[in-house]
Amino acid sequence: MKKYKPQNTGFFVQVYALVEQIPPGKVMTYGQISHMLKRPHGAKFVGFAMASAPDHAGLPCHRVVNRLGGMAPGMIFGGEAVQREKLAAEGVPFLENGRVDLAEALFDPGEIKDKEKGQ
DNA sequence: GGTTTGACCCGTT
């Protein structure tokens, strides 16, 4: 019998809710999300949440990048180059070094609070 | 039901 109840009190759920609020043309970093959820070193779990992303087909996990603005390895999105095209198609600016321009595309979490609070 | 792996970031040596 599981003594843990993964319902709404899970770290993954909070990540899903946050990533889902990321608007097109914007991106977020694992560290930013983890720090937002009060997890000092939970950046791993944020990435794990993306890898374990269940039926969250509408979850823009491709908008979540690492601290360097790079994308996930392997063919998780069909190819790193593919993810880059997806972000570029949404209006996400890129740098000459092949990384996401976090200075312009980095989504501000404070807007989520204002949005949910305003509603 | 227990152990291991998994898309990372920050602190310390």
Add this chain to the structure above:
DNA sequence: CAACGGGCCAAAC
């Protein structure tokens, strides 16, 4: 300044 380890949720075997 650079490299290595730690951290701790959830699912799969």
